[in-house]
Amino acid sequence: DAGITQSPRHKVTETGTPVTLRCHQTENHRYMYWYRQDPGHGLRLIHYSYGVKDTDKGEVSDGYSVSRSKTEDFLLTLESATSSQTSVYFCAIRETSGLDTQYFGPGTRLTVL
């Protein structure tokens, strides 16, 4: 599992509330990613990070922000949650020691009512 944990694993919240999801890794990987997974779509990239305080947008970044103040933690924030952000969110790391393999965390199921 490449030492990736996500918290919380499940969350139900109301429209308009802020939500922060946490991804934690224990193996000092430089690259970290946040994806969302919805029926009928492949995994879609929200934001990614290529180092501490270095982040960039993915294809579905609107309504999301991220922060990476430490190598091991990558936070995803929904400033004001909407029902369209109901999804399963996955964090991933990219190994750079050999091939460019991505490994995923267990996911967070978020429901916005």
Next chain:
Amino acid sequence: GESVGLHLPTLSVQEGDNSIINCAYSNSASDYFIWYKQESGKGPQFIIDIRSNMDKRQGQRVTVLLNKTVKHLSLQIAATQPGDSAVYFCAESSSGTYKYIFGTGTRLKVLA
């Protein structure tokens, strides 16, 4: 979890038979490909990968074939077992981009 698979094509195979799951990739510049397995309620799990300088790569009970001419990738699972039941999807990447493009997946059902 289960809701992810609502719109997926399904491949049903008998236990013990071989399975072949296909994937068409989109970017001619992609040079690295990964197959993932995702069980209900879990994160995608790495199965096998292949670089574009190879046509075939074998793992334990799995083989990935790459046809760059037609931009096609396949995953072959030998002697399919009930534990192989899951959603399988491919991912592609190109050197230097640090990004991946994911397919929507195929649901594999293993019949006893």
